[in-house]
Amino acid sequence: MGQIHPLKEEVTLEVIKTACSNCNLRELCLPYGLSEEELDKLDDLVSTRRRVKRGEHLYRAGSPFDAIYAIRSGFFKTDVLLEDGRDQVTGFQMAGELLGLDGISTEHHTCNAIALEDSEICAIPFPHLESLSRDIPTLQHHFHKVMSREIVRDHGVMMLLGTMRAEERLAAFLLNLSQRFTARGFSHAEFYLRMTREEIGSYLGLKLETVSRAFSRFQEEGHIAVQQKHIRILNVSGLKALMNHRP
Amino acid sequence: MGQIHPLKEEVTLEVIKTACSNCNLRELCLPYGLSEEELDKLDDLVSTRRRVKRGEHLYRAGSPFDAIYAIRSGFFKTDVLLEDGRDQVTGFQMAGELLGLDGISTEHHTCNAIALEDSEICAIPFPHLESLSRDIPTLQHHFHKVMSREIVRDHGVMMLLGTMRAEERLAAFLLNLSQRFTARGFSHAEFYLRMTREEIGSYLGLKLETVSRAFSRFQEEGHIAVQQKHIRILNVSGLKALMNHRP
DNA sequence: GCGTTCGCTTGATCCATGTCAACCGTGGCT
DNA sequence: AGCCACGGTTGACATGGATCAAGCGAACGC
Numbered sequence: 001m002g003q004i005h006p007l008k009e010e011v012t013l014e015v016i017k018t019a020c021s022n023c024n025l026r027e028l029c030l031p032y033g034l035s036e037e038e039l040d041k042l043d044d045l046v047s048t049r050r051r052v053k054r055g056e057h058l059y060r061a062g063s064p065f066d067a068i069y070a071i072r073s074g075f076f077k078t079d080v081l082l083e084d085g086r087d088q089v090t091g092f093q094m095a096g097e098l099l100g101l102d103g104i105s106t107e108h109h110t111c112n113a114i115a116l117e118d119s120e121i122c123a124i125p126f127p128h129l130e131s132l133s134r135d136i137p138t139l140q141h142h143f144h145k146v147m148s149r150e151i152v153r154d155h156g157v158m159m160l161l162g163t164m165r166a167e168e169r170l171a172a173f174l175l176n177l178s179q180r181f182t183a184r185g186f187s188h189a190e191f192y193l194r195m196t197r198e199e200i201g202s203y204l205g206l207k208l209e210t211v212s213r214a215f216s217r218f219q220e221e222g223h224i225a226v227q228q229k230h231i232r233i234l235n236v237s238g239l240k241a242l243m244n245h246r247p
Numbered sequence: 248m249g250q251i252h253p254l255k256e257e258v259t260l261e262v263i264k265t266a267c268s269n270c271n272l273r274e275l276c277l278p279y280g281l282s283e284e285e286l287d288k289l290d291d292l293v294s295t296r297r298r299v300k301r302g303e304h305l306y307r308a309g310s311p312f313d314a315i316y317a318i319r320s321g322f323f324k325t326d327v328l329l330e331d332g333r334d335q336v337t338g339f340q341m342a343g344e345l346l347g348l349d350g351i352s353t354e355h356h357t358c359n360a361i362a363l364e365d366s367e368i369c370a371i372p373f374p375h376l377e378s379l380s381r382d383i384p385t386l387q388h389h390f391h392k393v394m395s396r397e398i399v400r401d402h403g404v405m406m407l408l409g410t411m412r413a414e415e416r417l418a419a420f421l422l423n424l425s426q427r428f429t430a431r432g433f434s435h436a437e438f439y440l441r442m443t444r445e446e447i448g449s450y451l452g453l454k455l456e457t458v459s460r461a462f463s464r465f466q467e468e469g470h471i472a473v474q475q476k477h478i479r480i481l482n483v484s485g486l487k488a489l490m491n492h493r494p
Numbered sequence: 495g496c497g498t499t500c501g502c503t504t505g506a507t508c509c510a511t512g513t514c515a516a517c518c519g520t521g522g523c524t
Numbered sequence: 525a526g527c528c529a530c531g532g533t534t535g536a537c538a539t540g541g542a543t544c545a546a547g548c549g550a551a552c553g554c
Contacts, residue, residue: 080402084491086410090402102402104395111402130388134381141377147394148351154401155327155337155349155358161408162452163333166541196501205409207542212503228502228550244331413511444532454512459533475520475532 018072018122019043028096028183029070030124030142038136045132046070048123058099058113058121065103067123071095074119075194078102078111079202089203091153092116092195094180101150116194161205164243169204170214171243174224178233189236193229218242266290267369275343275430276317277371277389285383292379293317295370305346305360305368312350314370318342321366322441325349325358326449336450338400339363339442341427348397363441408452411490416451417461418490421471425480436483440476465489 020031021039031042049072052058058069061081073095081087090111093099103109104126133140160169182188193200197208197215204211218224223239225232233239267278268286278289296319299305305316308328320342328334337358340346350356351373380387407416429435440447444455444462451458465471470486472479480486 080406082406082410082491086406086491088406088409090405101395102399105392105399110399130384130391134384134387137377137381140381144377144394145352147391147398148348151394151397151401152349152352152357154398154405158337158401158404158408159327159329159333159335161405162335162449163329197503198501202409208502209504209543210541212501213541216503244329244333443530455532456513456534457511459531460511463533 018049018120020046020122023072025070025072025096025184030098030139030146032142033138034136034142035138038138041132041136042139045128046122046124048125050121050123052076052115052119052121054115054117054119056115058115059103059109060112061109063109065100065107065109065126067125068098068100068103068129069113070122070124071097071099072120072122074121075116076113076119077116077195077199077203078113080111087202088205089195089199091157092177092203095184098146098150101147116199166204166206166210167214167217168243169206170200170211170218171223171239173200173204174231174233175236175239175243178236189233191231193231267293270319272317272319272343272431277345277386277393279389280385281383281389282385285385288379288383289386292375293369293371295372297368297370299323299362299366299368301362301364301366303362305362306350306356307359308356310356312347312354312356312373314372315345315347315350315376316360317369317371318344318346319367319369321368322363323360323366324363324442324446324450325360327358334449335452336442336446338404339424339450342431345393345397348394363446413451413453413457414461414464415490416453417447417458417465418470418486420447420451421478421480422483422486422490425483436480438478440478 020026020029020042021036023029023031026032026039031039034042048067050058052074058076059065071093076093076099077089078091078093078099079087079089093113099113099121100109102111129143133143160172164172177191177193178188181191195203197211200206201208201211206214215224215226218239219226221238223233223235223242225234267273267276267289268283270276270278273279273286278286281289295314297305299321305323306312318340322342323340323346324336325338325340325346326334326336340360346360346368347356349358376390380390407419411419424438424440425435428438442450444458447453448455448458453461462471462473465486466473468485470480470482470489472481
C-alpha cells in the first residue's frame, strides 16, 4: 500500500484518477470556471503529482522556484526563518489551496512548506501556467484572483496580529478553520487540528502556553470542547462575539 | 498652480510628460523590462492620470474594483477597518509602487487608500492590463512578480508583528523606509516621515506612545536624530543590530 | 508491558507595552 | 500677533502575555 508500481496500466489509471477534470476540488482550486476544453489543456499542464509524507518539506526557503503546488489532499504549514533564529508560521494550507506563490517574485522560495500529515500535491510548472493563461483568459483571471486573495488573507493576519488580543486571535483562528473545513464538505463543528499548540502560537504571535490557556478558557466558558487536537465548536456565535468584542 | 486647463496643447503636453516611456520610475514600476515597442502599448493603456490631494481617498474599502494604480509621485497609506471599529494601517506606498492589488480577488477594494501628501497616480484599467499581458509575456511575468512581492512583503510584516519587540519593529521600519528612499535616489540617511506616530503605531501594532518612546530612546543612544517628522539616521548598523538582537 | 519522549496543561512570577494623564511645541487660522 | 488644535513627548501606573517551572497523559519504540 502506498507503493506505486510503474506498470503502464497503473500509471494511466493514476493519471486519470488525478486529472483536474476529475478532481473534486476543482471548484476550490485553479480550474475554477474553466470549460471542458480548457480543463483538458490544464490536465496536460499539471503533469507531476507527488506524495509528501508528514514532516517532509515540499520546498525550502532559498531553493529555486519553478512550480506552484496545488494540494490534492493533506495539510501543510509554511514558515519563515529569520537570520537571528526567529521563525514564524505564515500559514496553514489545506486541500484545494495553492502553495509557492511567494517564490515568483525572486525566482526562489522565501519560506518552507512542510506537510503536517501525509499529503498529495500537484506541481504546476510556472512557465507553463503563464503560457497557458495567455491562451485562456478565464484561467489568467482566476489565477490573478487567487494571488489577490492571498494578499487579502495576509492583511487579515496582519490585522489579527496587530490589533487582537490572545483570545480574539484564537477565536478568529478556530472560526477560520471551521469555515474552510465547511467549504470542503467537512463538519464545521468538529475537527482535528493537524498542528501543535506551538505552531498555532507561532502563527498567532503567541506562546504555546497562552494558546493552551485560551483553549482551556473557551472550554470553561462552554464555547468549545477540547481534547488534545480534537475540537468541537459548541457555540459559534459565542466565539464570534469573543472575536470582536473589545472589553 | 495645481489647476489643469483643458486646452488641447496642455493636455497633450501632460500626456507626453506622464507617459510610462518617459517616466523616471519605469524601472521600479510596471514597465520594468519592456522593449520600446511594448512600452508604447503600455502608454496607450495607462490613459488616466489623477491628482489626489493630501487626506483624500484614492479608493475606499467596498467600492468596485476596476483598476490598479501606480504612484507617480507622493505618498499613500492603506488601511483596513473592522466591523467593531478597530482599524489598522496595512502599508505605506511611495512613488513607483502599485496600489489596489487586493481588489482583484472580490472585484471590490478591501481597504482604503489615502494620500498622505499631494500625490499623482496613473490608473491602469485592470481588464486592459490582463488583455495586454496576454500579448506581452514580459509584462505578464513582471506583473506576477509584483503581486508575489506583495505577498512576500506581507509575510515580512507578519514576522515583524508576530515575533519582534517594539524597538525591533521600529528599527525595521526605519531601515525599510531608508532602503526604499535610496532606491528612488533620495538620501538613505535623512528623510521626512509623511505619517503620524499614530499611523506608524497602527502599522507596527503599537500605540503611539510606544512609538514615541522608541524614537526618543534611539536618539538617546545615538542611532538617529529625530525632530518631529524629520529623521536622520546616524548609525545604520546600530539599527540593524537593534533589529535582530534578541536580548 | 514498560519506559521514554513529546505535547499539553496549569501555577507563580515578571516585564514590556498599554493606559491614563499632563504638558509642550508647532503650524494654521483669525 | 495671539489663539487653538493637533501631534508629539514624558511620567506613573495597570495588565496581558511571556517566562520559568512542575507535572501529566498519550503515543511510540523497545
